[in-house]
Amino acid sequence: xxxxxxxxxxxxxxxxxxxxxxxxxxxxxxxxxxxxxxxxxxxxxxxxxxxxxxxxxxxxxxxxxxxxxxxxxxxxxxxxxxxxxxxxxxxxxxxxxxxxxxxxxxxxxxxxxxxxxxxxxxxxxxxxxxxxxxxxxx
Numbered sequence: 001x002x003x004x005x006x007x008x009x010x011x012x013x014x015x016x017x018x019x020x021x022x023x024x025x026x027x028x029x030x031x032x033x034x035x036x037x038x039x040x041x042x043x044x045x046x047x048x049x050x051x052x053x054x055x056x057x058x059x060x061x062x063x064x065x066x067x068x069x070x071x072x073x074x075x076x077x078x079x080x081x082x083x084x085x086x087x088x089x090x091x092x093x094x095x096x097x098x099x100x101x102x103x104x105x106x107x108x109x110x111x112x113x114x115x116x117x118x119x120x121x122x123x124x125x126x127x128x129x130x131x132x133x134x135x136x137x138x
């Protein structure tokens with residue numbers, strides 16, 4: 001069952017210290033009380049899941065609220081994997097507020113990179129002195 005796999009992954013991200021050692025961005029994340037019950041989560045999942053051939057969906061907690069740490073029905077969306085991959089590109093080093101845009105001290109420039117979700121290769125889109133110019137090129 002897809003919903004069970006997604007539910008277990010959510011719990012692992014929030015409550016498994018070994019997982020959080022590998023992915024420290026999940027430290028402090030929690031699951032709302034109602035979603036600790038699998039049946040409640042499964043009902044939400046089934047009501048929100050859309051079947052699209054060849055598209056894998058992922059549970060996202062911070063698309064709607066930047067920096068959100070709580071998995072809950074009001075905060076979460078099921079989004080295509082390729083959208084999630086784009087949004088999380090360079091997230092750990094991104095201080096610009098725009099996915100794919102990072103400031104590089106060594107170059108004194110904003111560098112724009114995105115990941116090609118098909119080939120898994122990083123695409124370099126350019127370097128810019130101005131943040132607004134960099135954002136325009138994402």
